[in-house]
Amino acid sequence: MAENILAQFAKALTGGTVRVVDLTQPLEPATPVIQLPEQFGKSWPFRLEEISRYDQRGPAWYWNNFACGEHTGTHFDAPVHWVTGKDYPNNATDTIPAEKFIAPACVIDVSHQASNDPDFLLTREHVEQWEREHGRIEAGSWVLMRTDWSKRRDPQAFLNIGQDGAHVPGPHPELVPFLAKERDIIGWGSEGVGTDAGQAFRFDPPFPCHSIMHGSNKFGLASLTNLDQLPPQGALLITPPLKIVSGSGSPCRVLALVSSA
Ligand code: 23J
Ligand code: MN
Numbered sequence: 001m002a003e004n005i006l007a008q009f010a011k012a013l014t015g016g017t018v019r020v021v022d023l024t025q026p027l028e029p030a031t032p033v034i035q036l037p038e039q040f041g042k043s044w045p046f047r048l049e050e051i052s053r054y055d056q057r058g059p060a061w062y063w064n065n066f067a068c069g070e071h072t073g074t075h076f077d078a079p080v081h082w083v084t085g086k087d088y089p090n091n092a093t094d095t096i097p098a099e100k101f102i103a104p105a106c107v108i109d110v111s112h113q114a115s116n117d118p119d120f121l122l123t124r125e126h127v128e129q130w131e132r133e134h135g136r137i138e139a140g141s142w143v144l145m146r147t148d149w150s151k152r153r154d155p156q157a158f159l160n161i162g163q164d165g166a167h168v169p170g171p172h173p174e175l176v177p178f179l180a181k182e183r184d185i186i187g188w189g190s191e192g193v194g195t196d197a198g199q200a201f202r203f204d205p206p207f208p209c210h211s212i213m214h215g216s217n218k219f220g221l222a223s224l225t226n227l228d229q230l231p232p233q234g235a236l237l238i239t240p241p242l243k244i245v246s247g248s249g250s251p252c253r254v255l256a257l258v259s260s261a
Contacts, residue, residue, distance in 0.1 A: 018257055019258045020256070021258055022256075023256055024074040024252070025074045029045060029048065032158050033045045033046075034194050037201075044068055050063075050064050070249045073251050074253075076093070076240075077210070077213075077214070078091060078214075079217045079218065080092045080214075080248050081249055082210045084215030088217045091217065092245075101241075103140055104234070105230065106130070106141050106144065106232065106233050109146045110122055110147060111147055114147035118198070119167050119169065119197065119199055123174065124174055141183075141186060142186055142187055142221070143188055145169070146227035147192070148191070148227075149168065149169065159193060160198060164199075165199055168198035170190060170195070170196050171190075171195075173205070173208040176213060179213075180216035188213055188219075189222070189224050190220075190221070191223070191224050194210075195209040196209040220249075224254060230258060236256065237254065237256050238256075238257070
């Protein structure tokens with residue numbers, strides 16, 4: 001009989017025929033945090049405070065306290081994050097079934113369009129063209145929008161906030177129900193600070209990726225990076241958030257497994 005599938009997998013990992021790509025941004029005080037209009041509550045930036053470092057506070061150990069908002073840096077959005085997803089069972093970071101944290105990914109490369117237009121919106125037509133080239137998006141897949149936005153290392157350029165709000169690419173409001181309902185994806189991932197476009201507060205409905213994705217019990221991944229190292233389809237994502245009780249999301253070490261065989 002053929003070798004156990006997990007034993008084969010372990011050999012592929014150690015032998016290098018399966019690569020691990022880290023889709024996570026570094027988490028530090030300079031990590032950009034979403035800024036909402038003045039009247040709304042604020043998310044804390046990441047903060048690190050040393051408890052001891054092999055000194056009189058702890059001669060043999062180094063450790064820190066840290067604090068941040070749940071939606072800081074590369075992070076996972078749970079359905080309970082949005083009012084439209086609040087009544088689903090098992091909709092929070094501690095109750096989502098763990099098997100949901102491993103799923104395949106489709107990567108749609110619009111880096112060229114996004115480099116010319118910070119308000120670029122991915123449409124259903126773009127996705128249908130991608131499907132003609134790479135095959136139909138399978139139910140339970142992540143759809144990741146590659147914009148190369150994460151290459152904007154300067155936080156100001158990354159957030160790209162103008163007089164009239166942020167200008168960051170995202171999904172077109174008409175694409176979101178197509179992906180959630182007609183393709184039954186597991187969730188949407190972006191390189192921007194949130195899953196929605198910078199101008200999405202003006203859309204109908206406002207923040208459609210939050211409103212419709214979470215309203216369909218789907219997830220989100222924001223502030224992804226290294227999407228340029230993924231194939232259009234075939235990567236496997238590992239996305240477990242911290243098990244915060246009743247958490248709406250959490251910083252997340254997002255890993256992709258990519259076969260080079
Ligand atoms: C709260 C309100 C609006 C938005 C967000 C959070 C996020 O982008 C987020 O990180 O979930 S747009
Ligand atoms: Mn979020």
